Amino acid sequence: MLLQLKNISKGYGEQGSHNFRPVLENLNLEIQKGEKLSIVGQSGSGKTTLLNLIGTLDSPDFGEVFFDGKNLTGYSKKELADFRNQHLGFVFQLHHLMPQLSLLENVLLPVLPQGKVSKEQKEWAENLIKRVGIWDQRHQKPSEMSGGECQRTAVVRALINKPELILADEPTGALDEKNATALSELLIQLSEEENLTLITVTHSSELANQMDKRYTLRNGKLE
Ligand SMILES: Nc1ncnc2c1ncn2[C@@H]1O[C@H](COP(=O)(O)OP(=O)(O)O)[C@@H](O)[C@H]1O
Numbered sequence: 001m002l003l004q005l006k007n008i009s010k011g012y013g014e015q016g017s018h019n020f021r022p023v024l025e026n027l028n029l030e031i032q033k034g035e036k037l038s039i040v041g042q043s044g045s046g047k048t049t050l051l052n053l054i055g056t057l058d059s060p061d062f063g064e065v066f067f068d069g070k071n072l073t074g075y076s077k078k079e080l081a082d083f084r085n086q087h088l089g090f091v092f093q094l095h096h097l098m099p100q101l102s103l104l105e106n107v108l109l110p111v112l113p114q115g116k117v118s119k120e121q122k123e124w125a126e127n128l129i130k131r132v133g134i135w136d137q138r139h140q141k142p143s144e145m146s147g148g149e150c151q152r153t154a155v156v157r158a159l160i161n162k163p164e165l166i167l168a169d170e171p172t173g174a175l176d177e178k179n180a181t182a183l184s185e186l187l188i189q190l191s192e193e194e195n196l197t198l199i200t201v202t203h204s205s206e207l208a209n210q211m212d213k214r215y216t217l218r219n220g221k222l223e
């Protein structure tokens with residue numbers, strides 16, 4: 001098992017106060033290595049909250065998150081940052097690329113804190129950029145690229161550290177149908193080729209249907 005959520009509860013506002021808003025309640029989830037799963041649910045049902053907990057960008061009020069058998073609950077901020085950098089790749093609805101950097105520079109950004117970019121890393125990045133079809137745009141800035149090209153860049157950036165787990169929050173949400181389909185196919189294909197585990201929040205039933213498992217988040221739980 002790669003990931004396990006045990007009795008997770010999370011809400012916003014002060015516990016016990018009248019404006020406390022429970023979002024996740026006693027939620028459980030187990031994910032095997034290499035599995036691809038989708039999470040659907042109404043707007044405001046807590047999908048992003050759940051993904052943020054899985055990605056250790058936020059912590060639960062109650063419950064525990066295990067990754068590869070390790071309990072992440074007691075990790076310090078620094079340990080969590082290292083953990084994310086080593087094991088996780090994130091793709092958001094909006095690409096969050098740096099506007100002043102080129103496509104290639106944006107892709108290499110996550111490996112820069114490790115010092116000099118190695119030959120292997122550069123080759124891996126170039127190989128991915130070619131595979132997703134944006135090689136000709138590699139010196140362009142995000143403002144000079146289409147929405148689909150920016151999202152493909154974000155996917156490559158998420159893969160640059162060879163993560164085991166990709167977390168994608170409505171990755172096709174800002175794209176038209178054609179680009180959304182292409183990006184979905186890309187995510188699935190890369191996950192299979194690299195034996196990655198993929199968790200994607202999506203409104204697209206087309207994408208959801210191509211995954212191994214499909215969960216709906218409702219009333220704070222996964223069904
Ligand atoms: N940082 C926050 N502070 C307070 N309330 C929040 C915060 N983030 C999300 N919420 C609330 O929690 C609920 C779930 O939000 P979210 O996880 O973003 O849902 P989804 O991604 O399914 O649309 C919503 O009612 C939202 O308003």
Ligand SMILES: [Mg+2]
Pocket residue numbers: 047048049169
């Ligand atoms: Mg959301």
